[in-house]
Amino acid sequence: MSETFVGIDLGGTNIKIGLFDAELKLVCKTSVTTDADMGPEIVIDKMAQTVKDLVAEAGLSPENVVAVGIGTPGPAKYTEGIIIKSTNMPKFKNVPICQMLVDRLGVPVVFDNDANVACWGEYVVGAGKGVQDMVFFTLGTGIGGGVVSNGELVHGCDENAAELGHTIIYPNGRKCNCGQRGCVEAYASADSTARRAAEAIEAGAESTLKKVFDEKGRITSKDVYEHLAAGDKLAGEITDGTAEALALTCINMLHTTEPKRIVFVGGMIAAGDALLKRIRDFFEEHIWTIKKEEVEICFATLGEDAGIIGAGALARHTYGQQES
Amino acid sequence: MSETFVGIDLGGTNIKIGLFDAELKLVCKTSVTTDADMGPEIVIDKMAQTVKDLVAEAGLSPENVVAVGIGTPGPAKYTEGIIIKSTNMPKFKNVPICQMLVDRLGVPVVFDNDANVACWGEYVVGAGKGVQDMVFFTLGTGIGGGVVSNGELVHGCDENAAELGHTIIYPNGRKCNCGQRGCVEAYASADSTARRAAEAIEAGAESTLKKVFDEKGRITSKDVYEHLAAGDKLAGEITDGTAEALALTCINMLHTTEPKRIVFVGGMIAAGDALLKRIRDFFEEHIWTIKKEEVEICFATLGEDAGIIGAGALARHTYGQQES
Numbered sequence: 001m002s003e004t005f006v007g008i009d010l011g012g013t014n015i016k017i018g019l020f021d022a023e024l025k026l027v028c029k030t031s032v033t034t035d036a037d038m039g040p041e042i043v044i045d046k047m048a049q050t051v052k053d054l055v056a057e058a059g060l061s062p063e064n065v066v067a068v069g070i071g072t073p074g075p076a077k078y079t080e081g082i083i084i085k086s087t088n089m090p091k092f093k094n095v096p097i098c099q100m101l102v103d104r105l106g107v108p109v110v111f112d113n114d115a116n117v118a119c120w121g122e123y124v125v126g127a128g129k130g131v132q133d134m135v136f137f138t139l140g141t142g143i144g145g146g147v148v149s150n151g152e153l154v155h156g157c158d159e160n161a162a163e164l165g166h167t168i169i170y171p172n173g174r175k176c177n178c179g180q181r182g183c184v185e186a187y188a189s190a191d192s193t194a195r196r197a198a199e200a201i202e203a204g205a206e207s208t209l210k211k212v213f214d215e216k217g218r219i220t221s222k223d224v225y226e227h228l229a230a231g232d233k234l235a236g237e238i239t240d241g242t243a244e245a246l247a248l249t250c251i252n253m254l255h256t257t258e259p260k261r262i263v264f265v266g267g268m269i270a271a272g273d274a275l276l277k278r279i280r281d282f283f284e285e286h287i288w289t290i291k292k293e294e295v296e297i298c299f300a301t302l303g304e305d306a307g308i309i310g311a312g313a314l315a316r317h318t319y320g321q322q323e324s
Numbered sequence: 325m326s327e328t329f330v331g332i333d334l335g336g337t338n339i340k341i342g343l344f345d346a347e348l349k350l351v352c353k354t355s356v357t358t359d360a361d362m363g364p365e366i367v368i369d370k371m372a373q374t375v376k377d378l379v380a381e382a383g384l385s386p387e388n389v390v391a392v393g394i395g396t397p398g399p400a401k402y403t404e405g406i407i408i409k410s411t412n413m414p415k416f417k418n419v420p421i422c423q424m425l426v427d428r429l430g431v432p433v434v435f436d437n438d439a440n441v442a443c444w445g446e447y448v449v450g451a452g453k454g455v456q457d458m459v460f461f462t463l464g465t466g467i468g469g470g471v472v473s474n475g476e477l478v479h480g481c482d483e484n485a486a487e488l489g490h491t492i493i494y495p496n497g498r499k500c501n502c503g504q505r506g507c508v509e510a511y512a513s514a515d516s517t518a519r520r521a522a523e524a525i526e527a528g529a530e531s532t533l534k535k536v537f538d539e540k541g542r543i544t545s546k547d548v549y550e551h552l553a554a555g556d557k558l559a560g561e562i563t564d565g566t567a568e569a570l571a572l573t574c575i576n577m578l579h580t581t582e583p584k585r586i587v588f589v590g591g592m593i594a595a596g597d598a599l600l601k602r603i604r605d606f607f608e609e610h611i612w613t614i615k616k617e618e619v620e621i622c623f624a625t626l627g628e629d630a631g632i633i634g635a636g637a638l639a640r641h642t643y644g645q646q647e648s
Binding site: 131132133147149150152154155156157158159160161162163164166167168169170171176177178179180181244248251252253255256257258259260286287288289290291294295 | 471
């Protein structure tokens with residue numbers, strides 16, 4: 001039997017766990033509720049037991065497991081393996097999660113933040129496959145990021161690199177939750193996209209979104225791209241704003257780590273080609289003319305399993321005998 | 325005798341060459357004219373002969389030389405060791421400079437662009453000493469850059485990473501030579517700083533710089549910081565513009581590769597603390613509030629030998645037995 005790797009995606013609501021073979025093929029997976037209010041000891045006991053059960057169900061023995069990878073949102077000391085605190089798991093304070101898992105499972109554990117883990121998954125077996133340099137953006141409530149340079153994740157001096165949502169594109173522009181002004185997150189996250197639409201309607205813009213806003217009292221990014229698909233002009237303008245902000249950020253990343261591929265993920269990519277084509281068009285509009293750029297701007301391909309795949313891939317990268 | 329490394333800084337006017345010991349202490353150095361119009365064969369013959377003479381003068385034998393490092397401006401295929409073309413050396417087209425030096429000197433040769441080489445020198449023995457993550461800006465005619473991430477230079481997918489002068493900070497702003505608008509280079513290079521001062525005077529601004537402009541028909545960045553030191557208000561405003569543009573770029577780099585130290589070099593740093601303090605102040609004004617940042621913003625320390633030191637350091641890094 002070849003090597004087996006475990007990938008764990010620890011969220012505030014669910015713990016997703018997958019087993020992967022040496023080629024990172026998914027052997028089997030499961031999901032259990034986190035029950036974060038039970039505290040870290042019980043949660044991590046349950047996590048370890050679920051891994052053991054899954055290994056048994058797959059007809060494997062514990063000896064087949066080479067290593068475990070785990071991803072969670074920060075802030076954490078990833079290298080030291082400690083969750084400092086967690087918005088969604090308030091009882092998790094200074095939890096040495098890696099050591100606690102090592103104690104329970106007897107194999108090495110590698111730990112990183114959820115955006116880096118998903119980035120690594122896309123890099124190894126998803127949209128980034130085959131390149132050495134990739135940049136990754138998660139378009140959710142906020143904008144997270146990941147950077148792979150020369151085949152390795154960029155972590156930075158204090159493990160806070162790739163906070164790409166907080167690069168500034170419009171100095172003195174829209175206020176961001178982080179305290180800065182003009183961050184790309186303040187324009188192009190799913191939340192900011194929806195908020196800009198709501199603000200435009202409140203300011204009197206004509207749009208089919210007005211009915212949604214009047215009925216629900218709010219607008220979501222899903223509303224924006226649904227009305228975009230139906231031909232609404234305001235939805236088009238709002239999407240332009242999102243795409244232009246992302247394109248400018250792509251240009252800045254190109255001139256920084258020079259990725260071969262830039263990958264977007266998150267609910268927003270359900271907007272599909274209407275969004276992707278706009279990002280590419282604004283990129284062409286703003287990029288320099290002294291050199292033709294070939295960077296590929298695309299959407300992620302792994303879907304909801306990205307977290308466990310990335311965690312399994314990180315375990316293989318760190319502790320596997322060889323990478324295929 | 326311990327290992328000896330050769331560092332070469334190939335410019336359009338002069339070739340600077342230094343010999344370094346295994347601790348990167350300068351053993352001796354020299355400078356000869358490039359005579360680039362004689363063509364690559366003759367220039368590289370002369371370069372190799374000068375290295376041999378320098379080794380003999382230092383009382384060393386050719387066997388002491390472990391490797392050669394060389395830096396030039398691009399465009400080039402650095403990994404392949406080929407100068408594609410050169411603005412200052414028009415006869416250099418598709419020159420396999422590494423192989424030509426290997427043939428003449430019998431030791432391995434490592435090649436990189438001048439900004440990366442100077443960045444590496446500062447990283448190893450200058451302003452970046454002791455950190456793992458550094459960002460480097462050269463403030464000259466344009467703005468060049470270098471990024472060290474986790475102890476290695478970032479080259480990117482096509483060896484054009486770290487073109488930091490062309491990250492966009494003011495979308496649709498000032499036109500840059502590269503064809504983009506709003507690049508930091510269009511605001512904060514020595515040339516752009518001087519140009520903004522000249523434009524302000526032409527537009528009628530009051531300043532002691534007006535006399536310089538009327539007499540010489542132009543203003544240099546040196547004029548700007550000299551009049552700044554003398555208390556001229558416009559010179560202060562222009563320097564503010566330079567510093568704010570650089571500070572915004574520092575913030576974007578912090579959120580991308582998270583350097584521990586950000587190092588500036590080039591004629592502009594002669595402005596001294598008046599410039600450095602402004603950059604730090606604008607950084608504090610614009611940076612996020614959710615986390616206290618400790619990044620050190622400072623000036624380079626190696627001076628005019630940075631090119632040969634960096635090239636020697638790169639030779640040691642690539643081919644040395646061990647790094648001290």
